[in-house]
Amino acid sequence: EVQLLESGGGFVQPGGSLRLSCAASGFTFSTYAMSWVRQAPGQGLEWVSAISGDGAVTYHADSVKGRFTISRDNSRNTLYLQMNSLRGEDTAVYYCAKQVGGTHVYWGQGTLVTVSS
Amino acid sequence: QSALTQPRSVSGSPGQSVTISCTGTSSDVGGYNYVSWYQQYPGKVPKLMIYDVSKRPSGVPDRFSGSKSGNTASLTISGLQAEDEADYYCCSYAGTSYVFGTGTQVTVL
Numbered sequence: 001e002v003q004l005l006e007s008g009g010g011f012v013q014p015g016g017s018l019r020l021s022c023a024a025s026g027f028t029f030s031t032y033a034m035s036w037v038r039q040a041p042g043q044g045l046e047w048v049s050a051i052s053g054d055g056a057v058t059y060h061a062d063s064v065k066g067r068f069t070i071s072r073d074n075s076r077n078t079l080y081l082q083m084n085s086l087r088g089e090d091t092a093v094y095y096c097a098k099q100v101g102g103t104h105v106y107w108g109q110g111t112l113v114t115v116s117s
Numbered sequence: 118q119s120a121l122t123q124p125r126s127v128s129g130s131p132g133q134s135v136t137i138s139c140t141g142t143s144s145d146v147g148g149y150n151y152v153s154w155y156q157q158y159p160g161k162v163p164k165l166m167i168y169d170v171s172k173r174p175s176g177v178p179d180r181f182s183g184s185k186s187g188n189t190a191s192l193t194i195s196g197l198q199a200e201d202e203a204d205y206y207c208c209s210y211a212g213t214s215y216v217f218g219t220g221t222q223v224t225v226l
Contacts, residue, residue, distance in 0.1 A: 035215070037217075044120070044206060044217060044218070044219055044220040045155070045157075045163065045206050045208070045217040045220070046120075046217060047208070047214065047215040047216065047217060050214075050215065059213050059214055061118055061214060062118050063118075095162065095163075100168075101151065101168075101169065102149065102151025102153070102168075102169070102210035102215075103151065103153045103165065103168040103169065103208075104153065104155075104163075104165070104208065104215075105165055105168070105174075107162045107163055108162075109162060110162065
């Protein structure tokens with residue numbers, strides 16, 4: 001059974017940093033691309049970042065480019081999102097998702113990030 | 118990376134059919150056959166309902182169907198049921214990114 005468990009969310013002041021983690025199990029982690037998707041309170045879904053199975057290729061949304069970095073440790077079956085220079089508009093539930101082809105097939109339960117002074 | 122355009126809400130009576138549109142551009146919806154649809158109940162995790170424009174994952178009722186014409190994808194729910202009341206989001210691959218739709222609230226009257 002595929003399981004994705006996010007952690008690392010919390011309360012941070014504007015300009016601060018957080019690193020999110022997503023522990024994966026139930027599948028061969030290194031074989032699949034992964035993504036981070038976020039959802040601000042009461043708002044829709046927004047794709048944030050994606051990374052290839054071997055970690056060699058990464059993509060980021062324009063809204064986070066230069067501030068967020070996606071990475072992975074295939075030896076630990078873990079996906080990361082390093083978030084720097086956080087802003088109020090980054091407040092959201094952050095989901096990690098396993099990709100199959102061009103689809104976000106499995107989603108974790110999400111971790112809440114709140115950016116506020 | 119502008120969000121795909123969906124109607125804010127659609128509604129129908131039990132047993133009726135509703136269709137949700139998802140309009141993008143030739144750089145996303147029109148350029149790839151990687152359109153997916155997600156159902157989300159309040160406070161819950163999104164669930165995949167349709168992938169690759171028109172394919173249904175195992176366990177999704179065949180009342181849900183997807184299609185695409187040009188830069189617009191569509192999700193149709195036939196034989197609407199009370200449990201279909203939820204938010205629905207489309208998503209398209211766009212080459213070096215993904216873009217989600219603005220979301221549609223489906224109400225069962």
